[in-house]
Amino acid sequence: MNPPLLELPHLLEIAHARASLAPRFYAIVAALGSPRAVWEALHGAGVFPEPVGRYYASLRRFGVETTLDALFTAERLPAIRRFVEGPRAVGPPRVSVSTLANQFYCEMQVHLARTHTLRTESAELAAGAAGHAAFEAEAEEITQEEISEAITAGEPLELVEMPVTAEIHGVRLVGRADRIHLEGRRGRLVLEFKFSGRRELFPSHVVQVEAYGRMLESMGFQTDRLLYGVAVLPRGRRVSDALARKIAEAAFEVARAGLSATDARPPSGVPDPLSGLTVRRVDDEAFGLWVFRHSRQRVERDLQWATSYWTGARAPEGTMAxxxxxxxxxxxxxxxxxxxxxxxxxxxxxxxxxxxxxxxxxxxxxxx
Ligand code: SF4
Known part of the structure; x- marks a missing residue:
């Protein structure tokens, strides 16, 4: 069989390149943290020219290791070599808001997820994805120009799955807020939907909406009257636009009835985002809703603790639970x-x- 023999030098070249480049390639990728950051780096370097959706699809189907391993082809080798050996711009660590929120469940889990490949099956994750997909499908497309015009005109704006990014305490935070209500340059409501069999408000829920509020502030929005809402819905529940509006209206109604922001307690160890929090709960047949106000002091306490892990100021902490x-x-x-x-x-x-x-x-x- 001639073809395999003819291909041998090619395969040997790939094998040699893999042996010399792969350890450093993997170390760089591991240091990038989130899958989105990895795709952006690989995409920018020409190693993975395909769109981000293809990268996520491959991760889901084959896992991170196989996905990266499959990149070692003759066509991609020059780009991989440049990526590994070339100079790299050193920017702030890039962290997703959901990862940041997970630190308040157990930061050591977040740390271990960065340094090890571990695949788990989770009914909760699948239900969350299903709920969000249904929510997204109904949202009306709106251009960046239309958003800017509405903000300049001071008009009310309800944004669904809005990409938000800001640099906070030396960390580039990125995320997509489920629902943000604006009025001109004033933030009115940050609303997140959770899908769970347990109607409960967790510290990670609080931090997630707080982070979006803080990011809005960094983007130049006023947050002095900003409200946060966390709605917990049954697993697999479809969030129609009508239901989302009903929940948002319930949050505003609760705030009109009286809701104060409280000061944070001084930080010691892992802060508890639930401590010092004045929160109102609304129970509906379809959802449980927790509403609270933005407190700069509380948000700063929580985000300073969380970001100090990413800047390397301290080692990861494990939960005591x-x-x-x-x-x-x-x-x-x-x-x-x-x-x-x-x-x-x-x-x-x-x-x-x-x-x-x-x-x-x-x-x-x-x-x-
Ligand atoms: S501290 Fe506990 S929850 Fe956290 S990673 Fe270790 S075993 Fe898991």
Whole structure:
């Protein structure tokens, strides 16, 4: 068979390049943090010229390791070499708002997710994605020019899935807010939808909306009367525009009835975003809603703590909650050195030796 022999030099060149470039390539990618940041870097360098949707689709289907491994082709090698060996602009670390919020569940989990490949099955994640997809599909397209005109004219504006980015405390925060209500240059409401069987307000929910509020402030919007709303809906529930408006109206109604912003307690260790928070709860058949006001002091306390991990000012902290450690897939995969309790014995762990390390696949046995 001649063709394979003819291709041999080609394959050898790829194999040599892979051996010399891959370790550094993977280290650079791991340091980038979020999948979006990785795609932007690879896309900008010509290593992954395809659109971001293709990158996410590949991550979902094959995982990060296989996706990156597949980039080592003859066509892409020059771009990979430039990417690895060329000078790189050093910018602030780029962090998604949802990752930042997850630090308030357990920061060590966020840290371990950056440094290890671990795939889990999660019914909650699937339900959240379904709810958001339904929500997005109904939203009316609006151009950047139309947004700018409405803001300049001081008109009320309801923005759905709005991309927001700002540099805060040396970190580039990026995210998409579920719903933001503006009136000219004044922020009126930041509303997030959560899909869960438990109607409960968690610290990570508070931080997520707070971060969007702080980012609006950085973008030049007034936030002195800004309201935050967190709506919890059953898993898989479709958020129609009518339902979203009803929830937003309920938030404004609660605020009109009286809602004060409170000062934050001084920070010590991991701040608790729920402490010092005046919050009103609305219970409807279709949703649970928590409404609270923006407090600069509280937001600063929470964001300063969270961003100091990303700037390298301190090491990651693990939660003190034993229950979280018991339910933690990183604990089940024996990756956490600061666990406070043994993992739930119902986890099934599969280890796959990948080309560049170990992939841990963890599935709660009860859901298989
Ligand atoms: S075992 Fe506990 S401390 Fe460690 S990552 Fe998991 S939840 Fe965090």
């Amino acid at each position: 034993r229950g979280k450690c018991r339910a933690c897939p990183f604990n089940a995969a024996e990756l956490c050195g600061v666990s406070k309790a043994p993992p739930d014995g119902r986890y099934a762990v599969r280890r796959t030796l990948g080309r560049f390390g170990v992939t841990h696949v963890v599935q709660p046995a009860s859901r298989r």
